[in-house]
Amino acid sequence: MPEPSAPDRTDYLQQVADRLPFDDAQKVDILRELAGHLADSTAHLERQGLSTAVAERAAVERLGPAERLANELTTARHTPRRLLAAAGAGTLAAAGGVIYGYLFAALALSGTSIAAFVVGSYLHWFGPSTGDGLDGSTITLVALGVGAYVAARRLTLTVAGRAGYHIRLARRATALVGGGLVLLYALVGWRGALNWPEVGILLSLPAWFVVGAWRASDLRFPSPKWRLQVIGLAFVVVLAALGLGFNQQANGEGSGGFHPTGVEKLGLPTPDAILAATLSEGIAATATGSTQVFIDISDRSLLAGWTDFRIEAWPGSVQAGSDPGLAGLVDPAAKAPFAVEPAYLEAGPQSNEGGPIPPDGAQLSGAVTTDRSPGVRLAWIALTGVGPDGHRYILEGPSFKSTTFNGTAFDWLSAVISGR
DSSP states (O other): OOOOOOOOHHHHHHHHHHHOOSOHHHHHHHHHHHHHHHHHHHHHHHHTTOOHHHHHHHHHHHHOOHHHHHHHHHHHTOOHHHHHHHHHHHHHHHHHHHHHHHHHHHHHHHHHHHHHHHHHHHHTOSOGGGOSSSOHHHHHHHHHHHHHHHHHHHHHHHHHHHHTOOHHHHHHHHHHHHHHHHHHIIIIIOOEEEOHHHHHHHHTHHHHHHHHHHTOOSSOSSOHHHHHHHHHHHHHHHHHHHHHTTTOOOOOEEOTTOOOBTGGGTOBOOOHHHHHHEEEEEEEEOTTSOEEEEEEESOGGGGTTOEEEEEEEEEEEOOTTSOTTSOOEEOTTOSSOSEEEEOEEEESSOEETTEEOOTTOEEEEEEEOOSSSTTOOEEEEEEEEEOTTSOEEEEEEEEEEEOOEEEOHHHHHHHHHHTO
16 A cells, blocks of 8 residues: 655645644744745755655655644743743733723623613613612623633633643633632622622632633634623623612611611610710711711719710611611611620810810710621611610610621621621
């Protein structure tokens, strides 16, 4: 049986190129060098008396099978310097992918949210408690997921092409290392207002990245089909968000002249003697995000024998059918405050909103943080103390304020595990 003839130079170079895992620019350099070598070898054989066709076939045969040569060329370029350069180029490509994917998804989500809300409001699809459309944090997190997907694809393709590894090998490394870094960012890197859906989206970011790495291919990206998929995802997310009412919460803060139903959980009403001696009182937000409560009295002897002064925050809820901006009641299921901080008694004289506190007066004050408890959207805050008779009394408040968990996903999970 005759042996198969060697391929001509053009076919041989194409076979080598098909087996090289480098990007197009590097393939061109390698093939240019290889073509030059074949031309020199062919010319040398022609000077020895061989015809052009025979010399060309002999030159190709000397290089060996195309697959073996491609493997040798690839292995020769697997150097630490090339791998480091590939990692740097991959990092830049990933950064560009995050920006591209984030901006495209954010625009798609925002536009779809506005359109869906306008149409839904016009057709009365959604109730009045839905809010103003898709929450900004939700848009940010979903857009980050799309950005992670695009970044993983670009990172994998760049590392594979620059370092000379096949995509199936490169994506294992990028999915493992990159997915781990994204997970770390999802747990402790991102900080802001969170709710259950947003925590779920945040913790899904590593999955977005791994899927992007695994779907990396030599096909052109992003394609029109990919853009349509993102727009479809935006439409589904927006409808789900509006339907579930991500923004449904009580807004504002205040005290007014009313007490919520269930206020007896906080303590007994303020004794008349302390009310009569009150110079000024107030509840206000601080620059650090906590809520400060104080009361100034003209005669500190009225608090003699009192103990366990503290600021308490109890979860509240809104009565069905009421204005969501008005507080309704202390959560009937609440058995204890979700946040407690000590209050301190400081003797006068000192300044207060109504003027100096008399030498025999005092200020009782403290602050509490309400944005570290998942699921609490309305808080009733009061300053309380245990009187000489052993009963707890409300000395200031209660006042309500809307609140949203603020922190990292790790903070959220820690709070859930600890039962806060």
